Amino acid sequence: MSQLEDARENLREALKSIGKEEYYSRLENPERFVEVNFPVSMDSGEKKMFKGFRSQHSTLRGPGKGGIRFSPDVNEDEVKALSLWMSLKCAVADIPYGGAKGGVVVDTGNLSESEEERLSRRYIDAIAEVIGENRDIPAPDMNTSSRNMAWMMEEYSNDNRELIPGVITGKPVEAFGSKGRSEATGYGAAYIIEEIIEEENLKDVTAAVQGFGNAAAPAVEKLEQLGVNVVAVSDSLGTAYDENGLSYENLVKCERKHGEVCPAGEKLSRDKILELDVDFLIPAAIEGVINEETVEDVKADYIVEIANGPTTRKADKVLEQKDVRMIPDILANSGGVTVSYYEWVQNRTGDYWSKEKVLEKLSENIRDAYRQFRDLRDEEEIYGREGAYRIATSKIVEAIETRE
Ligand code: NAD
Numbered sequence: 070m071s072q073l074e075d076a077r078e079n080l081r082e083a084l085k086s087i088g089k090e091e092y093y094s095r096l097e098n099p100e101r102f103v104e105v106n107f108p109v110s111m112d113s114g115e116k117k118m119f120k121g122f123r124s125q126h127s128t129l130r131g132p133g134k135g136g137i138r139f140s141p142d143v144n145e146d147e148v149k150a151l152s153l154w155m156s157l158k159c160a161v162a163d164i165p166y167g168g169a170k171g172g173v174v175v176d177t178g179n180l181s182e183s184e185e186e187r188l189s190r191r192y193i194d195a196i197a198e199v200i201g202e203n204r205d206i207p208a209p210d211m212n213t214s215s216r217n218m219a220w221m222m223e224e225y226s227n228d229n230r231e232l233i234p235g236v237i238t239g240k241p242v243e244a245f246g247s248k249g250r251s252e253a254t255g256y257g258a259a260y261i262i263e264e265i266i267e268e269e270n271l272k273d274v275t276a277a278v279q280g281f282g283n284a285a286a287p288a289v290e291k292l293e294q295l296g297v298n299v300v301a302v303s304d305s306l307g308t309a310y311d312e313n314g315l316s317y318e319n320l321v322k323c324e325r326k327h328g329e330v331c332p333a334g335e336k337l338s339r340d341k342i343l344e345l346d347v348d349f350l351i352p353a354a355i356e357g358v359i360n361e362e363t364v365e366d367v368k369a370d371y372i373v374e375i376a377n378g379p380t381t382r383k384a385d386k387v388l389e390q391k392d393v394r395m396i397p398d399i400l401a402n403s404g405g406v407t408v409s410y411y412e413w414v415q416n417r418t419g420d421y422w423s424k425e426k427v428l429e430k431l432s433e434n435i436r437d438a439y440r441q442f443r444d445l446r447d448e449e450e451i452y453g454r455e456g457a458y459r460i461a462t463s464k465i466v467e468a469i470e471t472r473e
Contacts, residue, residue, distance in 0.1 A: 072146070092462075092469065101125040121192050122145060125152065129465055130464065131159070132204050133167045133169030138172040155406070164406060193224050222244065225237070238412040253408035254405035257402070261396055262295070278299060278353055293316070305339075307339050351375055352375065357381055400442055
């Protein structure tokens with residue numbers, strides 16, 4: 070099943086379970102989808118054509134919101150699926166946004182920095198008519214960073230002859246970004262884990278984290294501060310494993326020095342991290358890793374999905390039977406979009422907040438979203454992903470029924 074088919078099936082099931090299946094045809098497709106084809110001047114002087122997309126799934130709960138990815142594999146269906154997930158994520162996190170996503174078909178490894186800058190500027194020019202601080206607000210995603218966002222914000226502002234920082238989020242702090250954004254996704258997931266530890270009164274808690282990038286590394290840092298024993302951390306090259314617990318500081322040092330999280334303690338092959346008997350398994354790298362082949366070996370009690378779409382629909386059915394507690398991506402990684410929203414609020418009010426204030430608000434917001442999810446899941450005795458989808462679809466349907 071493709072990502073889009075998976076996303077639509079989950080949507081259909083959630084709408085059915087809240088007795089609102091009639092809205093499926095309204096929500097299965099984006100409100101607006103644009104394909105753009107635009108030229109970029111290469112360093113050689115040649116002009117090369119690139120293809121990009123922007124999918125605005127829904128603006129029912131607020132302006133569209135979602136990242137821009139640069140990847141040779143980006144395609145129409147992927148962007149549509151990701152934009153639908155964004156609508157659900159903003160609803161479950163209770164952020165006043167709809168959902169959107171964009172992408173450009175490009176291998177950035179083949180571009181110089183100045184070519185990448187021109188590509189970023191031309192893409193934003195190409196979609197300028199459909200975005201805006203009250204319409205649709207892009208952000209970074211795979212292979213785009215705060216640097217790309219700064220170029221895009223500047224280009225959009227130049228075209229409009231005024232500074233419009235709120236048109237895009239994930240900008241550098243020096244260019245109207247928000248403090249605390251780089252920690253937001255990982256810390257958000259860790260705040261949820263802290264809630265679970267307290268409510269279940271868990272002791273000697275262990276975790277394994279797949280990935281050590283922008284989202285995963287701050288999660289490891291915060292979990293260590295909370296006293297969780299992070300026994301394994303993997304990256305694309307291998308797994309660092311020590312049943313006595315890894316040190317965040319050492320992982321960072323090693324990564325800086327060797328470009329990998331270095332084997333510490335016992336050696337473990339990369340993908341074996343999914344099979345560890347830990348309290349919390351935290352996939353925070355790539356999609357589809359918990360699938361038909363790997364799911365039977367999963368032994369963790371909880372899965373907290375920091376990555377987008379790390380578990381397939383078929384694997385979900387097995388995890389549900391095994392009674393694994395699932396904290397799904399649309400809730401677990403919503404810290405990132407929450408602080409993006411704070412960035413937009415700061416841009417529009419001109420009132421810039423301290424990092425402490427940002428993280429305090431994030432902690433409050435994500436814990437509230439988690440508690441709402443937990444109450445529904447426990448009352449209805451349903452699987453975690455179903456609970457989060459029910460909350461998200463109920464809020465979107467409420468917006469339709471209230472507004473129309
Ligand atoms: P990133 O590129 O910074 O990091 C990815 C990490 O995954 C790297 O450490 C890489 O070595 C590792 N990795 C790649 N393949 C692997 C494999 N097969 N096994 C183990 N590790 C592997 O990316 P990121 O921003 O941290 O995003 C990771 C995931 O989190 C993505 O699914 C992304 O959509 C999701 N996410 C990120 C944010 C955010 O704020 N960064 C927000 C929401 C969701």
